Amino acid sequence: MDATIYHNPACGTSRNTLALIRAAGIEPTVVEYLQEPPTREQLVAMIADAGLTVREAIREKGTPYVDLGLDNPDLTDEQLLDAMVATPILINRPFVVTPLGTRLARPS
Template sequence: MTMDVTIYHNPQCGTSRNTLALIRNAGIEPTVIEYLKNPPTREQLVKMIADTGLSVREAIREKGTPYTELGLDNPGLTDDQLLDAMLKDPILINRPFVVTPMGTRLARPSELVLDILPDTRQGPFTKEDGEQVLDAQGKRLV
């Protein structure tokens, strides 16, 4: 299937790998952007966050990042300050963001990507941790 899908991917992240595999299970080969090497522009990041309906703070990754060391847990920081930190150190951008003509999602958990993909799934899918997401007919289980 031809559909313009972009995933902001971290190959070291299991959730990101599962999301990429779910996109491919739908018969779509997405544009894969390894955002740690090629971060989005400020405008792209602002748009992605807005399109998901999340706040900037909800789009920050805390685990495995310098979030606390940088004092980003300070509730007085503005969105602009948080965005500056995310762009300076892209590991702070939560992942994976997926952009399709059907919408944008922060695919955490990975099966949230199914909400913005066509119903063209090709058989079963089980996450790396063993959780089955799609049955043999490609029907969503979770």
């Protein structure tokens, strides 16, 4: 099975998810998204395919979420996506994309 994980090796949940995928006998394509962020179009597709809202796909902990004013409930999805594309650490992780679907693997 083809699988892609948008991975941050510094994240325990991301490391655990990668280990689970490999334990299932699948060697996924590993995209270290902080060095190789998804395009805006890819990000929009992953969020939609996972059945999430844009706000649900934002990582708050350990990011400049509050410093950038992203906690403002009046921000639009477009503004939130702009921030995620400009600052990829704001993308929650790990996203896993397979032919069966896309999931934000939290918890792993």
